Amino acid sequence: MNHSLILNYIKQSQMRRLSRLEKGSICLHRLNIYILPSRQGLFFALIITLMLIGSINYHNSLGFMFTFLLGSLAVIDILHTYRNIWRLRFSPAHSPPVFCGQTMTVPLKLENYGKPTREELCFQFADDSEQQIFDIEESQFQTIQLQRQTTKRGLQPLGRIIVSTTYPMGLFRAWAVLNFDHKILVYPRPAESDRLPAESNSNHKTTGSLGQGSDDFVGLRNYHPGDSMRHIFWKAYAKNHTLLTKQFGGEQQQQLWLDWQLLSGLDVESRLSQLTRWVIEAHHSDVSYGLRLPDTVISPSTGDSHQHQCLRALARFGLND
Template structure:
């Protein structure tokens, strides 16, 4: 299931399809002079009309100082076009990365840019999927973060990255495109409510440290905020320092989160419930195994990497009707 930006319609969309690059490309991507485009801004068009009026008036009245002023302003404007072009020429989009989030939450997309040393580049604007941010390179590298809205689970193709500037005088806008081929990942949105975790099964009984458990696991040094009831006074007196009892609480056997156990729900609701159970199992420190149709079981395990693997598998499940599995 992939989420992609809708193609722009009209003349602007047709022009963008003709611009370089014309297809996704691996990073790093260098913005050379053939990929930099430049056009006057609204203020630039006004300035151009003003210069034409000054030049026509100076020629009509044979006013050499006014003609000289018009030519000097035209030279400054022409120089600003080269300066705007040089702000982008030679830039290199090194990489993009983002931590996956649940659908509906904004995705923080980090764009890493590098430039040739020796030239300060400020006031650059990076745009992607209707999100924009300002980027300044004081040395030879910089990073900016775009907040991209997400709506659907699955792969999110960022599409074209546009880097633009109107510096130094605001008379023209120079821009260039980068088109990363690497998609981003959006987790499924977990179910807002619902039944608790299913009972564990198998022989993998687990235990975790808990301040109000049943059995003492070990003694540790006292930390600020520990309850006085947890202090082991006799061992503390023997060692000359405060020691605190650390308990353990049994958690039961490994969890089995099976796709077929939630077959009474609609397709997307199954995915959302399993995503919530994965988050709850991770918060409680449980070990779990995720079983999805047509895929090898994930786990049993626990931890951030196992959670990511399970949520990624759920995010990349096909859409409803793409191979549903009936009762076993």
């Protein structure tokens, strides 16, 4: 009775610890580092046991000496393995969003307060079998780039990262679970079709002199963050280091509405994929485009931040996080 109660308690407290999200950074210390023999270590123990039995039976002194040397090495290995991940502080940094299905690079900031170099640190996302192995060289602050497969759109939790090491002899594995309160943004997977909706072009075009396209230069204005790099007037920057943005078309510019309603035959995810593709295409062809979703409307504009705003709206559509 008592026994199962205690076991239950341990299980629950472990679950609590595992599911608790850490804001900011996590430092590895004796409360969150676990260490157990690896499979190789268990095999090593078996071999030592056989050797010990042999030495006892044959009264072989050097046999004893050798067996005890190997045993002591294993014991010392515990300390070295533990020390290899002890007193490391991790914190995730902002990772640039990617489209679903792509590999995201997650920068993990690392502060070293213990052993100067760390060998063979293995990082693994709990839901991914791929192990990423790093040697950390002598420096107190550094950033490592973890690769994360993305499978779902939206503002996703980063997920548990298991950091482990078997260095130096591989007989023991020390590990810790990093569960950050950190979200990563994943855009929807873009659809294959790359044709922009033609009807939307005529339907939502405002009246103006049709003879002037978007290539029509109107004037210059001061640079605002988010303006497309392609519209920067680099000559002026070269002359006197002021950033100016070239303006085209003005009121007369074509306006493209990417509308949820245009894709009425498809299911939600396909619609989002298609819209994502359109946003990418529209951004590349430098037309002023707007996005119309059932719950959001983003008025037409251009530029990187506009694209991000649209993709972000698409990513988070229908998800309340």
